[in-house]
Amino acid sequence: MIQDLLKHQIAAAIKHLYQIDLLDHQIVIENTKPEFEGDFTYVVFSILKQSKKSPEQTAQEIGEYLKINFSHLADFNVIKGFLNISLSKQFWFEFLNNTYANKDYGFVFTHSGQKILVEYSSPNTNKPLHLGHIRNNLLGYSVAQILKANGHQVNTCNLVNDRGIHICKSMYAWMQFGNGETPESAGLKGDHLVGKYYVAFDKKYKQEIAALVANGMPAEEAEKKAPAIIAAQQLLLKWEANDKETVDNWKLMNGWVYDGFAVTYKKLGVQFDKYYYESNTYILGKDIVQQGLATETFFKKEDGSVWIDLTNDGLDQKLLLRGDGTSVYITQDIGTAELKYKDFDCERSVYVVGNEQDYHFKVLQLICKRMHKPYAEGIYHLSYGMVELPHGRMKSREGTVVDADDLIDEMIATATATTIELGKANGIPEGELNHLYETIGMGALKYYLLKVDPKKKMMFNPEESIDFQGNTGPFIQYTHARIKSILRNTGEIDFTQFDFNQTNLSKPERALLFTIYQYPQAIFDAGKDMSPGVICNYAYDLAKAFNHFYHECSVLKEENLEQRNFRIQLVNLTAHIIKSSFGLLGIEVPEKM
RNA sequence: GGUCUCUUAGCUCAGCUGGAUAGAGCAACGGUUUUCUAAACCGUAGGUCGAAGGUUCGAGUCCUUCAGGGACCA
Numbered sequence: 210m211i212q213d214l215l216k217h218q219i220a221a222a223i224k225h226l227y228q229i230d231l232l233d234h235q236i237v238i239e240n241t242k243p244e245f246e247g248d249f250t251y252v253v254f255s256i257l258k259q260s261k262k263s264p265e266q267t268a269q270e271i272g273e274y275l276k277i278n279f280s281h282l283a284d285f286n287v288i289k290g291f292l293n294i295s296l297s298k299q300f301w302f303e304f305l306n307n308t309y310a311n312k313d314y315g316f317v318f319t320h321s322g323q324k325i326l327v328e329y330s331s332p333n334t335n336k337p338l339h340l341g342h343i344r345n346n347l348l349g350y351s352v353a354q355i356l357k358a359n360g361h362q363v364n365t366c367n368l369v370n371d372r373g374i375h376i377c378k379s380m381y382a383w384m385q386f387g388n389g390e391t392p393e394s395a396g397l398k399g400d401h402l403v404g405k406y407y408v409a410f411d412k413k414y415k416q417e418i419a420a421l422v423a424n425g426m427p428a429e430e431a432e433k434k435a436p437a438i439i440a441a442q443q444l445l446l447k448w449e450a451n452d453k454e455t456v457d458n459w460k461l462m463n464g465w466v467y468d469g470f471a472v473t474y475k476k477l478g479v480q481f482d483k484y485y486y487e488s489n490t491y492i493l494g495k496d497i498v499q500q501g502l503a504t505e506t507f508f509k510k511e512d513g514s515v516w517i518d519l520t521n522d523g524l525d526q527k528l529l530l531r532g533d534g535t536s537v538y539i540t541q542d543i544g545t546a547e548l549k550y551k552d553f554d555c556e557r558s559v560y561v562v563g564n565e566q567d568y569h570f571k572v573l574q575l576i577c578k579r580m581h582k583p584y585a586e587g588i589y590h591l592s593y594g595m596v597e598l599p600h601g602r603m604k605s606r607e608g609t610v611v612d613a614d615d616l617i618d619e620m621i622a623t624a625t626a627t628t629i630e631l632g633k634a635n636g637i638p639e640g641e642l643n644h645l646y647e648t649i650g651m652g653a654l655k656y657y658l659l660k661v662d663p664k665k666k667m668m669f670n671p672e673e674s675i676d677f678q679g680n681t682g683p684f685i686q687y688t689h690a691r692i693k694s695i696l697r698n699t700g701e702i703d704f705t706q707f708d709f710n711q712t713n714l715s716k717p718e719r720a721l722l723f724t725i726y727q728y729p730q731a732i733f734d735a736g737k738d739m740s741p742g743v744i745c746n747y748a749y750d751l752a753k754a755f756n757h758f759y760h761e762c763s764v765l766k767e768e769n770l771e772q773r774n775f776r777i778q779l780v781n782l783t784a785h786i787i788k789s790s791f792g793l794l795g796i797e798v799p800e801k802m
Numbered sequence: 803g804g805u806c807u808c809u810u811a812g813c814u815c816a817g818c819u820g821g822a823u824a825g826a827g828c829a830a831c832g833g834u835u836u837u838c839u840a841a842a843c844c845g846u847a848g849g850u851c852g853a854a855g856g857u858u859c860g861a862g863u864c865c866u867u868c869a870g871g872g873a874c875c876a
Contacts, residue, residue: 679827
């Protein structure tokens, strides 16, 4: 990167002028703000004490040194303590020439040597996916792509929570009043059918509690003694005892759910290299807890329950195994961590899980450290914020959820209506329209969810539809389509016979080229923070820079042949980066829209 | 009781390791189409960056306290 050369030269200048020894990485170079002239800026305030001169004079002296010693510099200007540096036209033309045909521009191909496993999605099998799951899935998919682009070897997995009391609730309700209903007979997606019985269970359970309370029982006791909950608990015991009828029903209903999830995953465009099932990992977890007990990493209480004492780390004592020997959430996580390491030999294991589990993952990592597990340090909780509705967070049982399938359908319907309304469907073959509507609708939804910093909670108002204008997926998709429209009309060109040094570099062209130059940095930053939002912001900046250029400069009507060809290279590369960056987000870009 | 986290324009969000006059989009108002796609472009208006202290050449960014929201552990 040119910034590195620049840093090196600035360090040399400072050494030459003021006899200060600075390492290259101690020099901070920023992009020059648009309202000032220049490409990069060096701020001199931090060396004033040693230079013993005014900010203006220091910056001026460094600028003059660079002008002689830094061949890519065309000019510089000084405002207060800010040294603004303009690179030469030649530098930018050469950059474009070397880059425009590079299909992998921005991606790192030298293997980092790091293997990373990204776990995401990780649903419960008792209800369908909702908006929060969509955020999770999109984040996981995108982060995996971004890490790959940074040269890491990446695998993905999905840990399915297919056991526990919540499954038994759906199962009990279905056995009670399902009358053998199936997804086929009900005409419902499997996950929605099972979810229906989960809600049915809750309704019945609440009625029973109310009845008991009406008869004078305290609410707390009623919650434990309601027949429905007791029945669900008995189902769980039967399941753990491998009772045939229970296990068969469990398999049947889980199968329905998996079929339903598969449809939603396909629409979201996500996939996994491997599935883990908690019903398979919890026993391994129990074994490991027994090992930890043997080495006295854990301790047993009088009732037989197993605990770890984390008070030295500022946390509490944490339950690992109940007195009756049944496992808790963290038990199965301990087992799964071990399995993942064996399967993938990964030095980093990323968990895409909501921030409500921050404490849980701190505990998990500490447990692994105490047990001297080689993978303990590599555990990384990619903790993302909840999606909230105007009235608070989503709660399945209270029916305040935005269903994933409904929302997807709605987005595609809106994309369809908008496209037709704008008259954009006319020039497009009938057979391609459905795919286009899907591309635009999903583009809007995915961009909307990914552009927000993963760590932050975000607001979704179902009353307001997701925009298709401004800082949105469709805006950027549209930019791509516009460029493709130009490129369909340029004809074949042999770029090698042109010398672009004779062409002009106007402000919009320069700004676009400058943004293009930032792409590798954006990929790096997104990888460092595991934040697809960085890519969204970048793609938006690029689209804006292009649209400004598009308004100012004509490509096809340009009469100077070299200028025209230069612009063709420029927009070609722009289109490629839009497609490439959106690929990192899992968003398709259309040729026409 | 304890721990973590958030608060930037009417709304939804950017703001990189502290740097120039805090930026976008939506919503509002005004303008741009015989010229490569107007899902675009240009402009106007909108801010005490939750509050108060502190650190320093410089704080939306770092530290402390407080207020309000959210989550979690027992």
